[in-house]
Every structure is written in structure tokens, then in C-alpha cells.
Amino acid sequence: MIPELGFLSLTIAMALCILLCIYPLWGAHTGNLRLMRAAPALAMGQFVFVLLSYLALVYTSLHDDFTVAYVANNSSSVLPWYYKITSTWGNHEGAMLVWVLIQAFWTVLVAMLSKSLPWLLRARVLGVLGFLGVGFMSYTLLLSSPFESLLPYFPVEGRDLNPLLQDPGMIIHPPLLYMGYVGLSVSFSFAIAALLTGKLDNTWAKWSRPWTMAAWAFLTLGITIGSWWAYAELGWGGWWFWDPVENASLMPWLVATALIHSLSATEKRGVFKSWTVLLAIAAFSLSLLGTFIVRSGIIVSVHAFATDPARGSFILAFLLVVVGGSLLLYALRVAEVKSEGRYQLFSREVALWLNNIFLVVATLIVLLGTLLPLVHKELGLGSISIGTPFFNQMFSILLVPFASLLALGPMLRWKQNKIKLVFNKYALSLLISVIVSSAWLFSSYEEVKVMTLVAVMLAVWIVVTSLIDIGLKVADSTSILLGLKKLGLSYWAMILGHIGFAFVIAGVALTSAYSxxxxxxxxxxxxxxxxxxxxxxxxxxxxxxxxxxxxxxxxxxxxxxxxxxxxxxxxxxxxxxxxxxxxxxxxxxxxxxxxxxxxxxxxxxxxxxxxxxxxxVRWMWLGGIIIALGGFLILFDKRYRRRQAPQTTGNKGVMA
The missing domain is CATH 2.40.128 (Lipocalin)
Known part of the structure; x- marks a missing residue:
């Protein structure tokens, strides 16, 4: 009975999600405020019924209901209760239901916490999220239901959860990763809503930024814990293997990192508007591509879900619709997008733009190294291998200019800078970094490789420039504590992100060289x-x-x-x-x-x-946690706190 109720709840949620896709978008198109106002209630309704569906799956697992195929294949009566809950996302069907649940959760959060948005933008954001929800729910109901029954013949004992997944890291790694993957759909929805509205001003960037930061922070934590799980559980002593599934999570993270920097420039200076929209589309599109890689059965990995071709075809078709439709809309609207701010060559805007370029190039490298062997094999051209040496070499080349920009970033101001003043601080911090890193390595190790020294020097450089910038900013204050308080959460988020990345660089370099x-x-x-x-x-x-x-x-x-x-x-x-x-x-x-x-x-x-x-080796995961902390910190910035919204759209001809 409970499994049937779970399937019924998901079906009702699907119906509500279809209405969420239609009502607000049509209301925004026709100016019907009543239809737009229905969106929050529909978002809440579909979340409640998806939650009931998921709780039904948890109930069947905890009560060892082996009449349900998913429970019989992924749990057992002797499995500890916490791993029985973990089993609900331990294989494809359950993982997709958790994905749908998180999609519904993000949607209802947007509905509840965006009351100060104009109704036209708010309705379109929720409508786009409804469209995405329809796609994922259709896939789950038609091709990936976790409630399929084995009646009248069912086993008396389940097959147990994959031992690789019986680890504390796997209790929290997949949900965090999904929170990041699906959270990027909010950034995507804001971008599409802004294109549909035709108003790509600073408003959409301001309201998209905290959602993007939250998704990026969750994705950072998910990747960090996944790396720790691989290190602790697989018994190889390694922390990253450039596995296609690992790469599938890294690609949207790289683009999302570029996106949060670009959103900052768009919000504060009104620049890079079209580029920011394109990054929002690309980040979520890469999340969908990662879903296809993991769930299509085209790869063999300890992380992957080998599935039938029909499932892979559905995901691929949905990916093409989402990416193709969004890029078509972008092409139609991009001519109307005008950047407002003006800036000189030596400015923070240019540094952020270069930062974006390096991150996108890194993404393309990972994309090429991941997909080329798969495409080569599918075309019948034989097997080729693009492994760790390729990725390590390419990322080593990008590391120096990228880390140098991170070191320079805190010292730069918007619009323009005095080259001499910045150069003096830059040179001083570089000299300190060379001395500190050289003294550290040569006193600790008999042999110091050039690349290891360079990497550690870059990490120290990022920390030193951050500390110098903090010192200069509080120097004019009457007290240090008052000066630190005035810096603002957005500034501290940037500092934590940069210092966290410095820990990652140092950890990778040292453990790689001296393990x-x-x-x-x-x-x-x-x-x-x-x-x-x-x-x-x-x-x-x-x-x-x-x-x-x-x-x-x-x-x-x-x-x-x-x-x-x-x-x-x-x-x-x-x-x-x-x-x-x-x-x-x-x-x-x-x-x-x-x-x-x-x-x-x-x-x-x-x-x-x-x-x-x-x-x-722990410095890598410490760095990941610090980076994520910076992402979460910005959510408490007072600029993004909820305010009561005016209950009008701001447009003439709106029907109540």
C-alpha cells in the first residue's frame, strides 16, 4: 500500500508541476496577475507531494519491503538503519527521486524567499523551474520509478547495498552534490526569466547571485566529501582519479565559479551581462550533461549507474531541448543586452574577465578529456585513453596565471587603478611569498622540484596578498575590530574563497610531490x-x-x-x-x-x-570546506535579506 501511495503522490506532484509550468508563464505573457500569484501555492503543493513520495520510499526501505524491486536490489534486513536510508539514493531510481525532491525543494525556496521580486520576473523564474521539474518527474515516472513491484513473486531477503556505499561519506556526499547540481537550475531559471522579460538589468543579477552562491557552495562541499570518500574507502590512497564521473561534477563547478565572479561584476558595475547569462546557461547544462554521463550507461565507473539505453536517450533529448531552447532564446535576445559600466584596462573588471577565461578553458580541457574517448569509441574508431598525465599537465599550465590573478584580485578596485601603487604591494607580497615558501620547503625536504616550489609559492602569495589587503583596509579605522566589521560579508566571502583555494593548491602540490x-x-x-x-x-x-x-x-x-x-x-x-x-x-x-x-x-x-x-593531504579538504564556507557566508549579506514585495507587476494592463 505504501509504495502505491508513493507513486500516486509523485503523480499528483507531476500534475501540479505541469500547472506550475503553464500558469505563471502564461500569466506573465498575458499580464494576468491571478495566474502569476498561483505559482507559489503550486510550488509548495508539488514539494509536499514529492516529499510524501520520498518518505514512502524511505518507509519501504526501513521496513524491508522486498516486494518493491528497488528495495530488494539495494537493501537487506541486516543493513544498519542509516544505510537503509542511504540506499534510497544508492542506485539510479532512488537517486532520481532524490533529485526530483531537491528540485522541488529549491523551487519552493525560490517561491517563498523571493517575495520582493517583481511578479513578472518571479512568475517566469518559477515557471522555468516548473518546466524543469516536469522533465525530471516525467523521466522518473515513465522510465525510472523506484516503486516497481515484484508481486506476486518476491525475495525473502534483499541483495544488500553496494559495500562501497556503506561509508559515512556516502551518507552526505550525494545529497550535497545534488543540492549543487539542481541548485544551478535556479541560476539558469533567473537567466531565462530575464531573457523572457527582456530586462537584463542589475536586478536579476542581484537576486540570482545568492542562489548561485548557495548552489556553488553545496557543490563544493559535495566534491570535497566525494574526494575524501574515494581516499578513505577505495583503499588506493588516492583522492582524485580524473574519472569521467568525477569530471562530470568538476565541469559545472568550474563554470559556476566563473559565474559567481561574473555575477558580482554584473550586479555592481553592470558589465558582462550577456556573458553572465551564457555562463548561467552553461553551468546548468553541464549539470545535465553530467547526469547523462552518469546515468546513460556509456561509461564504466564505481560512481556510475549503468542503465538501459532508453533512459540515456530520454536524458539526452531533455538536455538538447534545454540547451537548444535556451541558446536559441539567448541568440534572439543578446543584441538587446548592453553593458553599462566603463572601465580601464588595469581594473578589477578585466581581472574578473581573465579569471573567467581561464576557468572556461579549464572546463573545455576537462570536457575534451572526458568526452573524446567516449565519442571515439561510440564511432567505432577504437579505444583511446586520456588519463591523469594529460589533465595534470594542462592544469599545471593554467595554475600560474590563474593563481596570480587570485593574488592580484583583492588589491584591485573597480573601473581603474594606479599601476604604481598596486605594483608596489604586488611586488612586496611576491617577495615575501618567495622567501616564506623557499624557507619552508628547503628546510623540510632534501629535494624540491620546481613545480612544487612554484605551486606552494602561489598558494602562499594568495594568502599574503589577502592579509595585506585586509591590513590596508583596517589601517584607517579607529580600532581593528571596527575596521574588520566594516569590511562586509561579501568581502569576507571572497577572502575565504581565495584562502581556501590556496590551501587546496598547497595540499595538492605537497601530497603529490612527497607522498x-x-x-x-x-x-x-x-x-x-x-x-x-x-x-x-x-x-x-x-x-x-x-x-x-x-x-x-x-x-x-x-x-x-x-x-x-x-x-x-x-x-x-x-x-x-x-x-x-x-x-x-x-x-x-x-x-x-x-x-x-x-x-x-x-x-x-x-x-x-x-x-x-x-x-x-588534509589541506585539500580543509581548503574545500573554507571555500564552501565563503559561499555560504554571503547568504547572510543584508543586501539579500527578504523584504516585503509590492504586489504589482509594475506593468500596465495587468489583470487582477
């Missing part, structure tokens, strides 16, 4: 050494979980004969699926991780172990 590992064969009592640490193998002990059994290798870590930590590296056998999984043991620290993976047992009773020493 070491060693494979050893050990009997109980044996000691292996790596980077000043001694690892004494104490033996193995049996472990028993709710849905797995196995062994844990016990290793005592010593440094200079002093106890550091005891690690338990596990080898698990999941009882239902009969799948072996390696659970790495990690002793994390601010400047290094000790990482241990248990291998196979030899005939003589010895065990193979893989030991890793990974310096500064």
Missing part, C-alpha cells in the same frame, strides 16, 4: 619503516559487523621508539553479496596522514600490507 608508500610482507612481530615511522605488525583479529565478517590487521606505529597510534586495517566479507572490501586504517593529522591497507594472507601465515605516508 611515499611501501608494500610489505609481514608476520606478527615484524617491523617495517617508512618516513621516520616504524610499523609493528601485531597480527590479525576477527571482526563481526551487522552485515559483514572479516579480519583486522593490528599495527602499532612508533616514532623514535615512542608510541604514536594503533591502527586497525580491515578486510571485510559482506555476508549477503559475498563481496570482499578493504577498509583502510588512517591516522589523520594536520600535516600528514598515516594510511594503512591490509592485503591478502600468504600460505605461510604472513600478510601483505600497503603503507602510505601522505603529507598535507
Amino acid at each position: 611515499v608508500d611501501r608494500s610489505v610482507k609481514m608476520n606478527p612481530g615484524d617491523i617495517a619503516s617508512l618516513n621516520e615511522y616504524d610499523y609493528r605488525f601485531e597480527g590479525v583479529k576477527s571482526i563481526q559487523g551487522k552485515n559483514f565478517t572479516g579480519h583486522a590487521g593490528v599495527v602499532t606505529v612508533l616514532k623514535e621508539n615512542k608510541f604514536v597510534v594503533e591502527l586497525y586495517a580491515e578486510k571485510r566479507l559482506y555476508t549477503i553479496g559475498k563481496q570482499f572490501m578493504t577498509e583502510a586504517a588512517i591516522d589523520d593529522g594536520f600535516t600528514r596522514d598515516l594510511y594503512l591497507a591490509l592485503g591478502e594472507q600468504f600460505d605461510n601465515g604472513a600478510w601483505s600490507l600497503r603503507i602510505y605516508h601522505k603529507p598535507f
Whole structure:
């Protein structure tokens, strides 16, 4: 009964979403205020019924209802309750329902929190979001329903959740990623609504910016936690593999990063209007492209959902409609878009424009490296591989100019700058950065590669210029605290974003250059050494979980004969699926991780172990969290707080 109610609720939500797509758009076109005013109620209604549908799926999973095909294929009676909830987005059908739920959530948020928008813009934004909701709900109901029944023949036990997904990171990684993916649909809807309205003034940029920042911050967190999950769960000691599915999330993030910078220039200076609209379209289009890559079955990945061709064809068709329709509208309206601000060559506007260029070029590199092997294979031309060396080399080339712009950015002002004053601060910060980074690396490591030194120097440079700019801004205040308070949340968001990126650069450079590992064969009592640490193998002990059994290798870590930590590296056998999984043991620290993976047992009773020493690897994830914090911080800026709206459209001839 509950699964049927879930399907019925989703069907009702679909009907409401169709009305949400039609009523406000038609009302805005004809000037009918009554139709436009129906949009918020329709948005709330479709969210409530989608939520009921999702709760029905959660109920069936928690109560082990194996008459539902999705639950039978992705859960089991012995699965812990929190992983039963996780299983609702652990495979394709459930993940799409969560996507639809988040789409409905963003839509109702826009409806409730945009009351100060003119009705013409507000109605069109909600209408476009309704159109997108119709597309995703149609796909879920017609091709991807998680409520399909196995009656009258159903198993007495489920197949269990994929062991790779039975990890704390996977409890929060997919929802955060979807919040980012789907949140970009709000930016897209604002851009399309502005094109439909024909008023690409600063208003749409101002109101689109906080929604874009929120989506970008969620996407940043999702990618960060996904990287940590790959590092902790896959047992390879790696944090990014340039996997097509990883790239699918990176591409919209890169374009969204360009978009938030461009929106800032459009809002404050009235420049880059057409470019900003194009970036909003591109960011969400790349989110849809990522959905196609993950769910079409054209790739094999631990992250992907292998599905039938009909599903991939539907997503591809929807992608073409959304992208093609939005680009056609853009082409028809772009001639009417005029930038208002004027600026000199040496200004913040130009720096932001160059920043956008580098981010778009990086996106094109990832797009080429991801799709070219797939297209090459689909055309019957054989298999080609574009792997880590290609991406690393191309991003290394882009890093220097891009990071230099980030270092320069806080020192620049709008319109124009005095070159001599900026150059003096720029040169001083560069000199400090060279001294600090050189002293740091040459005192810590015997060999320092040029690219590592450059990367660390750029990271230090970004931090130093940010601190110098903060110091100069508070220098004229009567007190430091008063000066810091006057800087504003938007400024602090920028500073946090730049400093977070500096941590990412330094973390990537240092862990890539100085990580070491060693494979050893050990009997109980044996000691292996790596980077000043001694690892004494104490033996193995049996472990028993709710849905797995196995062994844990016990290793005592010593440094200079002093106890550091005891690690338990596990080898698990999941009882239902009969799948072996390696659970790495990690002793994390601010400047290094000790990482241990248990291998196979030899005939003589010895065990193979893989030991890793990974310096500064945590800085990457710390940087990602700092970047996301900057994105969320701007949401508290008083300029974006809700105000009561006038209840008119501002146009003549509006019918009540």
C-alpha cells in the first residue's frame, strides 16, 4: 500500500508541476496577475507531494519491503538503519527521486524567499523551474520509478547495498552534490526569466547571485566529501582519479565559479551581462550533461549507474531541448543586452574577465578529456585513453596565471587603478611569498622540484596578498575590530574563497610531490619503516559487523621508539553479496596522514600490507570546506535579506 501511495503522490506532484509550468508563464505573457500569484501555492503543493513520495520510499526501505524491486536490489534486513536510508539514493531510481525532491525543494525556496521580486520576473523564474521539474518527474515516472513491484513473486531477503556505499561519506556526499547540481537550475531559471522579460538589468543579477552562491557552495562541499570518500574507502590512497564521473561534477563547478565572479561584476558595475547569462546557461547544462554521463550507461565507473539505453536517450533529448531552447532564446535576445559600466584596462573588471577565461578553458580541457574517448569509441574508431598525465599537465599550465590573478584580485578596485601603487604591494607580497615558501620547503625536504616550489609559492602569495589587503583596509579605522566589521560579508566571502583555494593548491602540490608508500610482507612481530615511522605488525583479529565478517590487521606505529597510534586495517566479507572490501586504517593529522591497507594472507601465515605516508593531504579538504564556507557566508549579506514585495507587476494592463 505504501509504495502505491508513493507513486500516486509523485503523480499528483507531476500534475501540479505541469500547472506550475503553464500558469505563471502564461500569466506573465498575458499580464494576468491571478495566474502569476498561483505559482507559489503550486510550488509548495508539488514539494509536499514529492516529499510524501520520498518518505514512502524511505518507509519501504526501513521496513524491508522486498516486494518493491528497488528495495530488494539495494537493501537487506541486516543493513544498519542509516544505510537503509542511504540506499534510497544508492542506485539510479532512488537517486532520481532524490533529485526530483531537491528540485522541488529549491523551487519552493525560490517561491517563498523571493517575495520582493517583481511578479513578472518571479512568475517566469518559477515557471522555468516548473518546466524543469516536469522533465525530471516525467523521466522518473515513465522510465525510472523506484516503486516497481515484484508481486506476486518476491525475495525473502534483499541483495544488500553496494559495500562501497556503506561509508559515512556516502551518507552526505550525494545529497550535497545534488543540492549543487539542481541548485544551478535556479541560476539558469533567473537567466531565462530575464531573457523572457527582456530586462537584463542589475536586478536579476542581484537576486540570482545568492542562489548561485548557495548552489556553488553545496557543490563544493559535495566534491570535497566525494574526494575524501574515494581516499578513505577505495583503499588506493588516492583522492582524485580524473574519472569521467568525477569530471562530470568538476565541469559545472568550474563554470559556476566563473559565474559567481561574473555575477558580482554584473550586479555592481553592470558589465558582462550577456556573458553572465551564457555562463548561467552553461553551468546548468553541464549539470545535465553530467547526469547523462552518469546515468546513460556509456561509461564504466564505481560512481556510475549503468542503465538501459532508453533512459540515456530520454536524458539526452531533455538536455538538447534545454540547451537548444535556451541558446536559441539567448541568440534572439543578446543584441538587446548592453553593458553599462566603463572601465580601464588595469581594473578589477578585466581581472574578473581573465579569471573567467581561464576557468572556461579549464572546463573545455576537462570536457575534451572526458568526452573524446567516449565519442571515439561510440564511432567505432577504437579505444583511446586520456588519463591523469594529460589533465595534470594542462592544469599545471593554467595554475600560474590563474593563481596570480587570485593574488592580484583583492588589491584591485573597480573601473581603474594606479599601476604604481598596486605594483608596489604586488611586488612586496611576491617577495615575501618567495622567501616564506623557499624557507619552508628547503628546510623540510632534501629535494624540491620546481613545480612544487612554484605551486606552494602561489598558494602562499594568495594568502599574503589577502592579509595585506585586509591590513590596508583596517589601517584607517579607529580600532581593528571596527575596521574588520566594516569590511562586509561579501568581502569576507571572497577572502575565504581565495584562502581556501590556496590551501587546496598547497595540499595538492605537497601530497603529490612527497607522498611515499611501501608494500610489505609481514608476520606478527615484524617491523617495517617508512618516513621516520616504524610499523609493528601485531597480527590479525576477527571482526563481526551487522552485515559483514572479516579480519583486522593490528599495527602499532612508533616514532623514535615512542608510541604514536594503533591502527586497525580491515578486510571485510559482506555476508549477503559475498563481496570482499578493504577498509583502510588512517591516522589523520594536520600535516600528514598515516594510511594503512591490509592485503591478502600468504600460505605461510604472513600478510601483505600497503603503507602510505601522505603529507598535507588534509589541506585539500580543509581548503574545500573554507571555500564552501565563503559561499555560504554571503547568504547572510543584508543586501539579500527578504523584504516585503509590492504586489504589482509594475506593468500596465495587468489583470487582477
